[in-house]
Amino acid sequence: MKHDIGCLQAIEAFYAYLDGELDNPESIEEFEHHLGHCRSCFSRIDMEKALNKRLRETAQKESPDDLRDRVSKLLAKF
Amino acid sequence: MTNDDTKAFFGKGIEQHIDAMYSVALRLTRKGADAEDLVAEAVAKAWGSIHSLNDRARFRPWLFRILHNTFVSDYRKKSVRPTETSLDDNDEEDLAGLLNEQSDDFLVWWSNPERTFFNDLLGEQLLAAIDNLPEAFRTVVILVNVEGFTYDETAEVLGIAPGTVRSRMKRGRTLLQKALWKQRPTLEGNRHET
Numbered sequence: 306m307k308h309d310i311g312c313l314q315a316i317e318a319f320y321a322y323l324d325g326e327l328d329n330p331e332s333i334e335e336f337e338h339h340l341g342h343c344r345s346c347f348s349r350i351d352m353e354k355a356l357n358k359r360l361r362e363t364a365q366k367e368s369p370d371d372l373r374d375r376v377s378k379l380l381a382k383f
Numbered sequence: 384m385t386n387d388d389t390k391a392f393f394g395k396g397i398e399q400h401i402d403a404m405y406s407v408a409l410r411l412t413r414k415g416a417d418a419e420d421l422v423a424e425a426v427a428k429a430w431g432s433i434h435s436l437n438d439r440a441r442f443r444p445w446l447f448r449i450l451h452n453t454f455v456s457d458y459r460k461k462s463v464r465p466t467e468t469s470l471d472d473n474d475e476e477d478l479a480g481l482l483n484e485q486s487d488d489f490l491v492w493w494s495n496p497e498r499t500f501f502n503d504l505l506g507e508q509l510l511a512a513i514d515n516l517p518e519a520f521r522t523v524v525i526l527v528n529v530e531g532f533t534y535d536e537t538a539e540v541l542g543i544a545p546g547t548v549r550s551r552m553k554r555g556r557t558l559l560q561k562a563l564w565k566q567r568p569t570l571e572g573n574r575h576e577t
Contacts, residue, residue, distance in 0.1 A: 320552045324527055326534050353556070356563075357528050363506045364513060364529040368405035372419045376401060376426055380394050383430050 311337045315346050323353055393433060396435030397426055403530050404450055410525045411454045415516050423424045423460055425450040444532070444539040451522070451540055459518075504563070512562040523548055528556075 310318075317335060321327045322336050340347050394552075404425065408418035421465060429449045436445050524533040526540060527548070538545040 309450060321509060321534075322551060322558060323532065324552065326549070346526050352533045356556075356560075359504065360513070360524075360528050361453070363509045364406060364410060366402065366409060368401045369415070369419065372405060372422060373401065375419070376397060379399065379423060379426055380390075380430075382394070383390055 309342075310339050312339075312343060312346055315339045315343070319349070319353070321348070323357065389433060392439065393430060396446065396491065397429075400443060400446060404447070407522075407525055407530060408450065408454070410510075410513060411451075411518075411520060411527075412458055417458060421450065421454055428453055441539070444536040447503045447526070447532075447540045448542070482542065504566075509563070509567055512559055512566070515562060516555055516558055520551050520558060523551040524555040524559065527552055 318327055318332065318336050322333070327333050327336065340350060401422065404422045405418055408421040408425075409415065414419055425446075429446055432449070438443065456495045513524065516524065522541065523537060526537045527534070532540065534545045535549040536546045541548070
């Protein structure tokens with residue numbers, strides 16, 4: 306039977322897990338085991354993933370054409 | 384490596400990262416014109432110090448470090464906004480409790496069958512919530528969550544320890560949730576009107 310890390314410990318590892326920064330396989334396994342039977346933490350992860358997706362969609366911008374022109378001219382001078 | 388090779392490498396790198404540079408600059412300066420100036424200035428400075436790039440595989444964090452340093456040295460000083468409260472990175476001040484308590488409210492809402500929260504959330508509202516985060520947390524959230532930098536790369540960009548990136552992430556995301564939670568009445572009002 307796997308060790309249950311509990312919600313407080315899971316919350317500590319929350320963003321590291323989501324951001325792919327939890328690199329110890331044992332920690333990942335413990336965290337995922339906790340998610341497997343904790344509805345609250347599972348929903349929280351679900352919500353955080355949705356927020357991450359929305360953040361990327363909203364804050365990633367294409368650079369304006371005039372900035373691209375300006376930088377191209379700058380690069381040509383180097 | 385000839386000068387032409389260096390120029391070609393640099394030009395290709397800028398082309399690859401210019402959208403991300405602009406996205407980050409926009410959230411740092413919060414103004415399109417200032418963001419464009421910041422990117423152009425950072426590109427010029429980066430070329431001027433290309434000799435300091437020892438490992439070309441580290442081009443991205445090196446470039447964004449120059450962008451961030453340029454913002455800190457040139458643009459932050461010009462800001463008309465009052466100095467933001469700098470929250471102590473070591474101040475864990477009940478972080479787990481805050482996250483727990485606040486997320487529970489969020490989760491009840493999130494768990495409703497419609498799950499419309501993120502659909503109802505307008506882009507401007509989300510950007511406003513990000514832009515109102517204290518700069519230290521805003522920068523980390525943008526680099527990690529939006530641009531996909533690792534904690535190590537983010538630490539390199541900002542000149543801080545990876546552990547500090549980790550704690551700023553937690554705090555930044557918690558503050559962001561708090562800000563979004565405060566917008567809930569507006570979102571629900573919009574939903575009822577439609």
